[in-house]
Amino acid sequence: SHYCRDNGLLLHIHRAMHAVIDRQKNHGMHFRVLAKALRMSGGDHIHSGTVVGKLEGERDITLGFVDLLRDDFIEKDRSRGIYFTQDWVSLPGVLPVASGGIHVWHMPALTEIFGDDSVLQFGGGTLGHPWGNAPGAVANRVALEACVQARNEGRDLAREGNEIIRRACKWSPELAAACEVWKEIKFEFEAMDILD
Known part of the structure; x- marks a missing residue:
């Protein structure tokens, strides 16, 4: 160091x-x-x-x-x-760095959990965009900006997150395409880090 x-x-x-x-x-x-x-x-x-x-x-x-x-x-x-x-x-x-299987639909939760002082590292969530890397980066940025704005307006990201992303899709074709790609992707398993 x-x-x-x-x-x-x-x-x-x-x-x-x-x-x-x-x-x-x-x-x-x-x-x-x-x-x-x-x-x-x-x-x-x-x-x-x-x-x-x-x-x-x-x-x-x-x-x-x-x-x-x-x-x-x-x-x-x-x-x-x-x-x-x-x-x-x-x-x-x-x-803190959030990465590993994250994509635009996770942005409301990531914004709520990590706030402003964090690194959100989208690998496949950027590179997997159907139009290429740059549109993938645009989609992630638009989703982030929409969530930060909604949070700053006092909206509940946990409850309204999907709607916030859907509304942002109207202004960003890159985000709309990313949302279509990632809509069915979920990781469902029990957490190993538990208090015991």
């Missing part, structure tokens, strides 16, 4: 292989411990799980990871897996 700081580079911390350490019930450690260690290692952004998409996770637990990564002071909140108050003092925060 010192090299990155000295040379103006961002340090991305990928969570590949984390499951070997934190998804085993009989050994290992919980991802919240890894998140703290990775923050202390000096990374700038890290895959944190998404709640939606294929990097599953329980919503409250993932929100706990996000708090631990980017907030300076985190109150004890057992419902989020935060078992004691954490004061990071002046240690820089880390931006």
